[in-house]
Structures are given as structure tokens and as C-alpha cells.
Amino acid sequence: MIFELRRKYLEFFEQKNHLIYPSASLRSEDPTLFFNSAGMVQFKPYFLGATPKFAGVEGIWHRVTTAQKCLRINDIENVGRTLRHHSFFEMMGNFSFGDYFKKEAAQWAWEFLTSKEWLGLDPDRLFVTVYLDDDEAFEVWTKHVGVPAERVSRWGEDENFWPANAVSEGPNGPCGPCSEIFFDRGPQYGSADETGPNTGSGDRYIEIWNLVFTQFDRQEGGRLEPLPQKNIDTGMGFERVAAVMTDSEDAYATALFQPTIRRVAELSGKPYGGAGSLSHRVVADHLRAVTFCIADGIMPANDGAGYVVKMLLRRASRHAWLLGLREPVLWELVEQVVEAMGEAYPEIKGGQERIQGIVKAEEEQFLRTLESGIQRVGQILDQAGKGGELPGEVAFDLWQTYGFPLDLTRDLAAECGVAVDGVGFEAARERARKLSRGGRESQALFTAASDTLGGVAREHGETQFLGYEAYDANAQVLALIEGERLEQAAGEGVAVEIVLDRSPFYPEGGGQIGDAGKLEWPGGAALVTSTSRSSQGLLMHRAKIARGRIEVGQQVRAVVDPARQETQKHHTATHLLHAALRSVLGKHVAQAGSLVAPERLRFDFSHPQALTGGEVERIETLVNRWIQGDFAVDWRTVSIEEARECGAIMLFGEKYGSEVRMVTIGSEGASPSNDQGALVESAGEGSGGVDSTSVSVELCGGTHVRRTGQIGSFVVVSEEAVSAGVRRLEARVGMASLDYLHELRGTLTGLAAELGAAPADLSSRVGRLQVDLKSAQRESASLRDRLATAQAGGGSNQKQKVEEAGGFRYLSTSFDGLDSSSLRTAADNLLLQSGADLVVAGSEGLLVVKVSAEARARGAHAGNLVRELAKRAGGNGGGRPDMAQAGLKDSSRLPEALSALPEILATGVAG
Numbered sequence: 001m002i003f004e005l006r007r008k009y010l011e012f013f014e015q016k017n018h019l020i021y022p023s024a025s026l027r028s029e030d031p032t033l034f035f036n037s038a039g040m041v042q043f044k045p046y047f048l049g050a051t052p053k054f055a056g057v058e059g060i061w062h063r064v065t066t067a068q069k070c071l072r073i074n075d076i077e078n079v080g081r082t083l084r085h086h087s088f089f090e091m092m093g094n095f096s097f098g099d100y101f102k103k104e105a106a107q108w109a110w111e112f113l114t115s116k117e118w119l120g121l122d123p124d125r126l127f128v129t130v131y132l133d134d135d136e137a138f139e140v141w142t143k144h145v146g147v148p149a150e151r152v153s154r155w156g157e158d159e160n161f162w163p164a165n166a167v168s169e170g171p172n173g174p175c176g177p178c179s180e181i182f183f184d185r186g187p188q189y190g191s192a193d194e195t196g197p198n199t200g201s202g203d204r205y206i207e208i209w210n211l212v213f214t215q216f217d218r219q220e221g222g223r224l225e226p227l228p229q230k231n232i233d234t235g236m237g238f239e240r241v242a243a244v245m246t247d248s249e250d251a252y253a254t255a256l257f258q259p260t261i262r263r264v265a266e267l268s269g270k271p272y273g274g275a276g277s278l279s280h281r282v283v284a285d286h287l288r289a290v291t292f293c294i295a296d297g298i299m300p301a302n303d304g305a306g307y308v309v310k311m312l313l314r315r316a317s318r319h320a321w322l323l324g325l326r327e328p329v330l331w332e333l334v335e336q337v338v339e340a341m342g343e344a345y346p347e348i349k350g351g352q353e354r355i356q357g358i359v360k361a362e363e364e365q366f367l368r369t370l371e372s373g374i375q376r377v378g379q380i381l382d383q384a385g386k387g388g389e390l391p392g393e394v395a396f397d398l399w400q401t402y403g404f405p406l407d408l409t410r411d412l413a414a415e416c417g418v419a420v421d422g423v424g425f426e427a428a429r430e431r432a433r434k435l436s437r438g439g440r441e442s443q444a445l446f447t448a449a450s451d452t453l454g455g456v457a458r459e460h461g462e463t464q465f466l467g468y469e470a471y472d473a474n475a476q477v478l479a480l481i482e483g484e485r486l487e488q489a490a491g492e493g494v495a496v497e498i499v500l501d502r503s504p505f506y507p508e509g510g511g512q513i514g515d516a517g518k519l520e521w522p523g524g525a526a527l528v529t530s531t532s533r534s535s536q537g538l539l540m541h542r543a544k545i546a547r548g549r550i551e552v553g554q555q556v557r558a559v560v561d562p563a564r565q566e567t568q569k570h571h572t573a574t575h576l577l578h579a580a581l582r583s584v585l586g587k588h589v590a591q592a593g594s595l596v597a598p599e600r601l602r603f604d605f606s607h608p609q610a611l612t613g614g615e616v617e618r619i620e621t622l623v624n625r626w627i628q629g630d631f632a633v634d635w636r637t638v639s640i641e642e643a644r645e646c647g648a649i650m651l652f653g654e655k656y657g658s659e660v661r662m663v664t665i666g667s668e669g670a671s672p673s674n675d676q677g678a679l680v681e682s683a684g685e686g687s688g689g690v691d692s693t694s695v696s697v698e699l700c701g702g703t704h705v706r707r708t709g710q711i712g713s714f715v716v717v718s719e720e721a722v723s724a725g726v727r728r729l730e731a732r733v734g735m736a737s738l739d740y741l742h743e744l745r746g747t748l749t750g751l752a753a754e755l756g757a758a759p760a761d762l763s764s765r766v767g768r769l770q771v772d773l774k775s776a777q778r779e780s781a782s783l784r785d786r787l788a789t790a791q792a793g794g795g796s797n798q799k800q801k802v803e804e805a806g807g808f809r810y811l812s813t814s815f816d817g818l819d820s821s822s823l824r825t826a827a828d829n830l831l832l833q834s835g836a837d838l839v840v841a842g843s844e845g846l847l848v849v850k851v852s853a854e855a856r857a858r859g860a861h862a863g864n865l866v867r868e869l870a871k872r873a874g875g876n877g878g879g880r881p882d883m884a885q886a887g888l889k890d891s892s893r894l895p896e897a898l899s900a901l902p903e904i905l906a907t908g909v910a911g
Contacts, residue, residue, distance in 0.1 A: 013065035039093030049228035083250035088289035090238035098229030131177035279319035286316035331360035358725030392424015462537030507533035511594030524548020630709030666695035806905035845891030
């Protein structure tokens, strides 16, 4: 029943003349968001008035329906604690761009929910809410739909205006009043104070549908401006309706999560059910989110959207650990996520092996971090001491660095009698949230720019791209944009974005950089530095007027920089590299990002470990053999079904329409010789194509050479890690590869000359120098230790004798020219020879504190003491109770730090 629900929804609105459009990637194209957090995000330009044309779809559609993948982490701490919060969820939506409005949206929602042909819910169990002053919506529900007035309630902006802060804040783009539909699950789910939607503390009334009437554009200062058209944006929560339709307590009890939860219970030996099942739910929810993120090309990383993926993985891993699972298990559970969701989303089924490899690598790394994190928490709590308080910023750092949520830190702190500053934690987290959300300025700029371009697109349509076949073309100037303003003309020296009706310039996309070049007209010229594509389908030529004056409506000659030919070589080589990686390393390899430019290519791919030298050589050799085979490079537009039948590689995170551009290297039309045919066969199953005479078959919108022989040569420049489970190769082809080899040979020759050896003898010469260096280092260390021993024995550098403060006998002294190792040796000798309780030794901006066992038993702590000493002189440090060290930014302040010792001991801070 659950999986029929998704199909039924889409079919219902298809019958209402809606285009069924595939879900966008979880990664949002909106610069103000990391993820698509609602079904409407990908359609934002159309709400602002842009012509609604969709990738791979003929014609203009003003009605669309989707099943959109969404991710929200606003209430991440509530996931698993409540039964209604999820990080990843599906939003079923129907949208109108200037077509139908409130009446039709309400009638169709009610029909789908209550009609026996569709869901057949009891209308007496449905309740409706509207915005406080939305009389129009109230009348639609009561008079046209027939909902009794007593089951329609009015609420303020927090509940029934979307987004909730749109009335009081701005700018935030398209917004408007909304109307929500609630389902009454019965008194067994409720509480005594719950009398209807949005009341009480129970879960009796569950919101299942939100109809947003987007009719305003919220500007700076909170001003509501009418949109160019009235729109409909609805969202039906798939997980919630699935629970309602199966009469389940919550979505976790449905087939969406149960395969994972049952497997977690089996592996841990802890059954699911009751209050102790928080960890089961967190693992199931977060792993589902991570699986879809990685399938969409969002890899675990230390910043941006990738950091959210890493955080979700770590949170899931910690809850698995709390269930007693000490070995990596999340990667195995990906199979259960695919079991539950793979039919509806084939990208996770096809990418299962790859997703598992990335999850396992990240999980293994975190489990090592978790153990060290527990040790780190222990050290921090020791320093805080019983009865102390852990600062909120420190608690938040433990969450950021080690994945320790506040609840775990509090549990560990409570065992040590330490309180945790929860208010400070929330303040630190809010600061981090503000940084991740970015400023409102960028959102305002996005909104203004979208509105400007939307007007151009409505009047003229999309720019016609000619770059697959042409490097120059005649075109007409449709618009000139300076900043956010449309201009009629631009003079010499002005930087402006130029929109043409047709263009040979490739817009940045698919890893390939946007073309540069020039625009020429009688008496003038503009230098184009880059090209991009707007969400409305306009090619934006970023240019500076070099001479003359350009005007809207003017005819120009658009000429692409010849460097694009080098870019094309690198792009075709990227496809060959992808095929070679899959052939040498295995089918789990999938592209995770790329950069294609005239002088280099960069290729990120999924692989759990560093490549060996032998693997790099095999990959490099295979690509060069394919280049020498001089295979044909063919591209054509095919249906998405034909592309799948051909085994074309489809990149994770890319959105494909019904028609796609398929690039084939080494097709049957290449007619390779016997030797060349063998080269194709050597690609094996890693090529991704079903045709044995194809080296590579991929979906790609970039530009390419016509034959692989035009590439010239291929050389790998570097191989490195990008994040857990993701590697990066950088390579050069053609003249760029020759330039690299010349550069490398020059470096080698120069280095050999510096070392007085022939290039062929360089390795043995460096080996001898390393032996000599290690010998010199051992001798130097020995001399420093002897110097430290001599000075500690009462030499002229010893500044003080044993004194007493705060109940401790101490010795404080400084030395000349000692490194940290020798300084520790000197402090050891002084502590042994002097009989003091503690010794503070300094040299060249370094401080070392050593504390005897007897002094430690009486409360002395080397780490606390050295930290206080360093603070007095602008430094920082810490360490164990018996030995610690610190550094001073200004070595001249060393005497100042040493002189503070008696005062610090007297105040008892060192304990």
C-alpha cells in the first residue's frame, strides 16, 4: 500500500493535466540553501515569473507534480526522540505557476484524500486550518469543498503563513498564507488538552497536507509585494500519510523504516519497542538520509553540505555504538535502505556498492575518533574537577569535532560531578548556524537577480546554444545587466553581463568551465571572461567593454577563445579516465565531482583507499592506449530509457529529463583495427557500456573532441584524498601534459645540479644525504642533552634556587638555546637533583612544568599550572598532571611568565 501511495498521488494530478516531473537532487541550486528542504525550491524562479520550461520536456507547463526528496536538520535533536521528526523525507507536491489557485487546490486535495477511488479517508476525521485573515480560503473550504465551519480554524503566521517568518522579517522571496489539512488519529494518540489541530501536547491531530498560496514577494523591511502571478505550492508529507494509511503509530512502524530497524535489532540483540528504542530510530533515519545524499553526489566533508552528511553519519554511528555495536555496521544497513526505497529511487539501488564503500570508510574513521573523543572528554572533565562546570563552547566543540551531542557529554560529566553550560552550548551552536546559513544579503541578491532574468526570459525565451558545432556565430543582444539592473547600453570600461539570443559559448556546467572569448561589432568589442547559464535558461556572458558602446538589440559576432579546444581534450580525457578507473579499481568507482579547464582536469571519485603507484601507472597506460587507438567520439540525443539500455553512466546528483545527451567513445562506427579492438576489450565491464566495442558511454552535456587521437597524451600529476571514501586525481593532456613534463625535467635537472650528481644518480645521492642528515641529527640531539644536563647542574644560566609558595617547594629557571625535548630533559634533571615539589623551566619562548608524585597527591597539576603561566605572557598550553608544556608568542616575555609562578601557587590555581 505504501509504495502505491506515491504512484497514486502522481497519477491523480496527471489526470488534472499536471506534468509529472522527477525529483531534483537533494543538493539545492539556491545559493542560500545547502539542501532542497521543500518541494518548491527547484521551482522558485517560476514563482517569480520565469517561463516554466523543464529539462528534457517539450513545451511550457504551468501545472507540475513531483515526489521531491527533501532534507531538513532544523530539529535534528528531535529525530528519534519524537515519532514524527525525520531528517530525510519525501514531499508530494502539486504546483501551479500563474494557473489555478485556492479553489482548485483545495477541491483536488480533498478529492484525493476522501474519494474511494484514491485514498478513501473518512472526511469526518479531517480538519482544516487557514491563515488568520484569509476569508477567501475559509469560504473555499466551507462553501465550495463543503467542510463544516466548526472543523475549520484560523491561526497566525507561526502556523499558517509560509515561511513562518515572512510577515515579520525580510527579504525571503515568494511567500503567502497557507492552509493545512489534519487527520484525527483518535483519542488513543492524544492528550487531555488536545482539542483540535495545533492544540495540546499530544499527537492525535497530525498534519498531512499544506497548501501554500504563494502570492507575495517579501522584500527588505518586511514589505509584501504582489508576485507577477498567483501560484500554488502544496506539500503532502509522504511519511505521515503512509502511517495514516497503514494505521501505524508512526512512520518508523511502516515498511519505510522497518527493514533497517529489524536488522539493527538483530545485530545488536536489543529488540525495538518502547522508550529504549531511540537509537534504533536515529540509526534508521540518519542512514536513510546519508544514503540519499551520497547517491546525489553529496559526500561527507568538513564544511558545507558535506559536513551535514558527516554529522548525520557520526550521529548514527554513535547510536549504533550505544546499542553495543563496536564494529562498523552502518555500511551493511545500506542494503535495508535500498530494500525499502530502491524501487522508487533506482539511483540508490544502482549506487549501493559505492554508497556502502563511502559509509564504511567514514564509519571506521569515526569509531577511531569516538574512542579518542571519550578519552578527550575524560581529560577535560578531569581539569574541570568535581563541582566544576564545563563551558558551553567546549561542549559544542566536542560535538563539532568528535560528534558528541550534548546529552552524551552531560551523561559523562554527571559521572564526574561536573555541570555543563547548556545556555553557552546553545549560543555557540546558534553562531555556527548563522555562519552555515549565510547572510540575507545573498538571498536578496538571488531574488532580485532571478526577478530581472525572469522578465528577460518571459519576453525572449531561452538562449539557443550553438557550441556543439560552432566556435563563432552572429547574435543579437537581448539584455545588458549591470549589477541587478537592466541597462539599455554600456560604454567602454564597463563590466556587464550580456544576454544573447543565440551563442556558441559553453556555459559552466558538468565540471567544464564556462567559455571565454570576445564579442565584436562595428566600432566596438567586449572581452568575455566567463559564461554561465541562469535558472531561466539564459546564457550569461560576463564581459568588459574593451572599446566602443554596446546596446540592446545590437548585432554582434560572438567568437569563442581557441583555448576551448584544449578544454575539450581534457573533457574527453575525463571520460576515458573514468572508464580506466572502473576497469582497474572496480565498478564501485563513481564520479564525485570534476573540473575541466584548458590546462588541466581534476576528477574526484569514490574509492576507500589511496591508489598505489602501480595502479596509477596502469590507469595512465590504459588511457594513453585508448588515445592512441584514435577512436571516434560520438554524441546524440536519446530517450532516458534508451540510455539506460545502453548502460550509460549517469552521474550521481545530476537531474535528467526524458531526453538526454549520450556521449559514446569507441562506438561501432569507429571501425577499429584488430589492435584497437583489443584496446576496447581491455576496458572490460568497467566501461559501463553493454557494447563491447565501446570504451565509454556516459550522459554528458559538455563539449568534446571528435576522435581520441586529438587528445595527444595523458599524464597523471597528483593523487590525493578529498574526504573519507573520496579520492582526487589531477591530470593534463595534449600540450599541457608536454608543458608539465618540461617543467618536471627542468626541476629534476636543476636539483641534480644542486646536489652535484647526474639526474640518473639522483636517487642514490639523496639516499646518502639522508644517512648523513640522520647522523648529524643524532649528534646534535646528544649535544643538546649534554648542554641541558650541564646547565641544570648549576651552570651560569640557572636563575633561581628552590623557594616555597602555596605550600609547594618550587624551582624556576631559564636556559639558552634548548628545544622542547632538551628542555624536558633539563626539567627532569632539576626535579631529581633539587628535591623540589615542582620545576618550571623555560627557553626560547617555551615553558615546561614537571611535578613530583608527592606534589600531585597534594593537588598540584602541571597542565593547569603551565596554562596559567602561559596566559600571563600571552601564550597557551596544557598537558598531564605530571608534565606539561606551553608556548609563548613573544619569547621576550618568558621572564614575565616565570615571575608569575609564586603568585599562581599562592592562589591555589595550579591545583
